[in-house]
Amino acid sequence: MTALTTNPAPAPGAPRPHLVDVPTDHRLQARGRRRDTHRFPAxxxxxxxxxxxxxxxAQQALETTDRSASRRIGGLGGVVALLFTAALVVLATGRADTRPGVLALVALGGLLVAAIVALVAVLRSHEREHDVLAERVRMYDARLLELRPRR
Known part of the structure; x- marks a missing residue:
């Protein structure tokens, strides 16, 4: 009888080795956004x-993520520019001297801060998504190089 080879179990808390061809769930986890049907890579x-x-x-998923992120980033950038312009208009018209003008400036400032925080959050989440998907594309490129026919 032949002996079976075994891999030792990793110690608790130790990093797991990255296995290239194991089936994993490549759906990106996101709150509020619906994802496609679960798909294991072949x-x-x-x-x-x-x-x-x-x-x-993988390349198509990367391009789709980049397009959707650029739309979100562009929309939030437009909101930030609009709020900043509105604050400048309130200051330029001299309405900042009255109580309603000051309240308008405070409200515009608060909305501007919230929009900038949302923009940073979108940029960071897109960076993580992009890195994961770009790594998948690089993994498949490396696999294609390994499978290149040898002459």
Missing amino acids: ATYLCRSVAREERAV
């Missing part, structure tokens, strides 16, 4: 065509 070690298909799916 075993790319089987052949080049499978690796090419998986790379195309």
Whole structure:
């Protein structure tokens, strides 16, 4: 009888090794946004065509994420510019000398701070999503290089 090879279990709290071809859930976890049906990536070690298909799916997901993030960032940037312009208009017209003008400036300032915080949050979440998806694309590129026919 042959002996079975075993891998020792990692110690609690120790980092797990990154296995390239294990099926994992590549859906991005996001609050409030609905995601597509769960999809396991195929075993790319089987052949080049499978690796090419998986790379195309990963590249498409990366492009989709970049497009949606640029729309959100552009919208929030427009809101920030609009609020800043409104504050400048209140200051330029001289209405900041009255009590309603001061309250308007305070409200515009608070909204401006909230919009900037939202913009930073969107930028950080997009950075994380982009890094994960770009790593997937790089992984499939590396797999394609490994599967390159040897002559």
